[in-house]
Amino acid sequence: MTTLEFKDVSKKYRVRGSGELLALDKVSFTLTSGQTIALVGQSGSGKSTIAKILTQLERVSSGDVLLDGTPIPTWGRPLRRYRQTVRMVFQDPFASLNPAHTIRHHIERPLRLDKVVPADQVEEEVFRLLTRVRLSPEQTIDRRPHELSGGQRQRVAIARALASRPALLIADEPVSMLDVSIRLEVLNLLAELQREANLGVLYITHDLATARHFSDEIMVLHHGKVVESGKADDVILRPQHAYTQALRNASPDPEKHFAAPTTTPGAIS
Amino acid sequence: MTSDDLLTVSQFSVSYDVTPPVQAVRDVSLAVRRGEILGLAGESGCGKTTLAYAIQRLLKPPAVITSGSAVFHDESGEDFDINTMDEAQMRAFRWEKASMVFQGAMNALNPIITIGAQLQDVFSTHRPAMKRAERRLESGRLLDLVGVGSNRLRSYPHELSGGMRQRVMIAMALALKPQLMIMDEPTTALDVLVQREIIEQISELRAEFGFSVIFITHDLPLLLEISDRIAVMREGRIVEIDTARTLYENPTHDYTRRLLASFPSLTGERGGFVRRPDDPARAAEAGSIR
Numbered sequence: 001m002t003t004l005e006f007k008d009v010s011k012k013y014r015v016r017g018s019g020e021l022l023a024l025d026k027v028s029f030t031l032t033s034g035q036t037i038a039l040v041g042q043s044g045s046g047k048s049t050i051a052k053i054l055t056q057l058e059r060v061s062s063g064d065v066l067l068d069g070t071p072i073p074t075w076g077r078p079l080r081r082y083r084q085t086v087r088m089v090f091q092d093p094f095a096s097l098n099p100a101h102t103i104r105h106h107i108e109r110p111l112r113l114d115k116v117v118p119a120d121q122v123e124e125e126v127f128r129l130l131t132r133v134r135l136s137p138e139q140t141i142d143r144r145p146h147e148l149s150g151g152q153r154q155r156v157a158i159a160r161a162l163a164s165r166p167a168l169l170i171a172d173e174p175v176s177m178l179d180v181s182i183r184l185e186v187l188n189l190l191a192e193l194q195r196e197a198n199l200g201v202l203y204i205t206h207d208l209a210t211a212r213h214f215s216d217e218i219m220v221l222h223h224g225k226v227v228e229s230g231k232a233d234d235v236i237l238r239p240q241h242a243y244t245q246a247l248r249n250a251s252p253d254p255e256k257h258f259a260a261p262t263t264t265p266g267a268i269s
Numbered sequence: 270m271t272s273d274d275l276l277t278v279s280q281f282s283v284s285y286d287v288t289p290p291v292q293a294v295r296d297v298s299l300a301v302r303r304g305e306i307l308g309l310a311g312e313s314g315c316g317k318t319t320l321a322y323a324i325q326r327l328l329k330p331p332a333v334i335t336s337g338s339a340v341f342h343d344e345s346g347e348d349f350d351i352n353t354m355d356e357a358q359m360r361a362f363r364w365e366k367a368s369m370v371f372q373g374a375m376n377a378l379n380p381i382i383t384i385g386a387q388l389q390d391v392f393s394t395h396r397p398a399m400k401r402a403e404r405r406l407e408s409g410r411l412l413d414l415v416g417v418g419s420n421r422l423r424s425y426p427h428e429l430s431g432g433m434r435q436r437v438m439i440a441m442a443l444a445l446k447p448q449l450m451i452m453d454e455p456t457t458a459l460d461v462l463v464q465r466e467i468i469e470q471i472s473e474l475r476a477e478f479g480f481s482v483i484f485i486t487h488d489l490p491l492l493l494e495i496s497d498r499i500a501v502m503r504e505g506r507i508v509e510i511d512t513a514r515t516l517y518e519n520p521t522h523d524y525t526r527r528l529l530a531s532f533p534s535l536t537g538e539r540g541g542f543v544r545r546p547d548d549p550a551r552a553a554e555a556g557s558i559r
Contacts, residue, residue, distance in 0.1 A: 043460050181527060212535065236535065252494050253490070258514055
């Protein structure tokens with residue numbers, strides 16, 4: 001059981017000319033193994049800043065980030081060990097894989113660096129991971145990223161993230177760059193892996209519909225503040241905060257739209 | 270063909286003449302009615318953007334229109350065949366009769382020229398008789414119309430947010446009161462609140478001016494809410510075209526059903542399978558894990 005805790009975390013960015021930008025304002029939440037939390041909000045709300053702090057690509061300005069009660073390391077070997085525990089899947093599967101390297105290389109690297117399995121079992125483990133994300137190892141292992149589709153690439157990114165057997169996974173808009181017909185496949189795969197490995201998942205998205213169906217809880221971020229959080233269905237079906245209501249009403253909802261007796265195209269239904 | 274139709278596309282095909290040739294648009298026939306919003310849905314590579322560009326004859330080699338015709342029925346009663354117009358006629362036709370809002374407003378505006386000057390360009394090209402003061406007045410009026418405000422005439426694109434830049438593009442597309450506006454993913458890069466504002470704006474402007482819109486996107490839930498009719502495209506063909514409601518309630522083509530199933534419902538139960546793929550009934554309904 002792993003618990004990651006954000007405690008009153010604030011993050012300021014220095015902006016040239018206009019002083020400081022408060023990207024996160026006293027954000028607190030807890031993510032534990034086996035739990036999926038969706039983080040929703042508009043662009044600029046601070047979603048990605050949270051991901052960057054969790055992976056220590058950014059430092060906090062104030063507040064604490066605790067892993068099982070102890071502050072997360074900020075440098076050196078302890079940081080590397082921490083990053084084995086908390087892994088990330090990025091939005092853009094075109095940019096997050098190195099075009100010069102084969103799929104084998106991408107998945108081998110964390111296995112070797114983190115010594116997840118003995119050296120003579122690395123090949124076997126790469127096969128296992130690729131099979132696990134429903135890629136054919138024989139057909140993909142010696143290819144380079146450009147030879148794969150967007151969905152296949154994102155599966156490679158997921159396999160790579162799982163290679164070092166993390167306890168928590170940060171998925172920052174993992175499907176928004178994929179074609180619509182394969183988005184659910186990838187999300188379903190993530191959900192399945194999450195259950196199987198009892199992962200804690202932070203699903204960062206602007207898509208309220210998938211947030212609702214994919215997560216146990218939803219946190220709504222607005223101007224760096226958590227304005228509402230709770231059970232996924234409660235937040236979407238019975239939003240309390242005006243901002244959550246605005247977000248929900250702005251999201252397309254054909255089911256509700258066509259349920260209304262008369263509909264005007266473009267009108268908020 | 271009736272007088273209600275603004276644009277008639279028949280048996281239209283476009284190929285990219287590379288080796289091997291790629292048939293991007295295959296034998297597409299459709300009519301855009303006067304004053305309607307026609308949604309064009311499909312995934313990347315299905316040919317929807319190629320079709321939109323072809324209608325404006327904006328394609329460059331190696332793209333070739335291999336067959337078919339696209340005829341624009343002007344409100345004056347005159348017909349324009351897009352395949353047979355010469356370059357000068359085509360230049361006059363574009364923007365005057367049919368304008369376009371491109372995907373990614375940030376790239377479509379010139380970063381080193383004020384938006385006022387870019388708007389006034391439209392008038393100096395298409396309305397050479399217009400006086401400078403009139404041009405400025407008209408540009409300001411357009412910015413007011415789309416909610417950017419005429420006080421932003423002297424702003425540069427980088428001084429505006431993404432949503433505002435997209436509105437400037439819409440203002441520009443409206444400048445000559447065209448009868449057809451083609452919008453290619455106009456709101457995809459924007460977040461939902463801004464998207465909703467812009468969609469409502471388009472809807473209001475259409476009610477006011479009565480132009481037709483071809484709205485291209487892969488976002489089917491959005492299309493269902495804003496379109497009168499929707500054409501679903503796949504591998505260059507239109508697999509289904511119907512009113513938004515019929516398409517939503519009684520889709521006849523498998524691909525349409527699959528696309529619809531790709532979007533879990535926001536407030537309804539539909540799409541709950543994401544959290545419960547272990548429930549075989551729901552997983553089968555989704556057909557999503559293969």
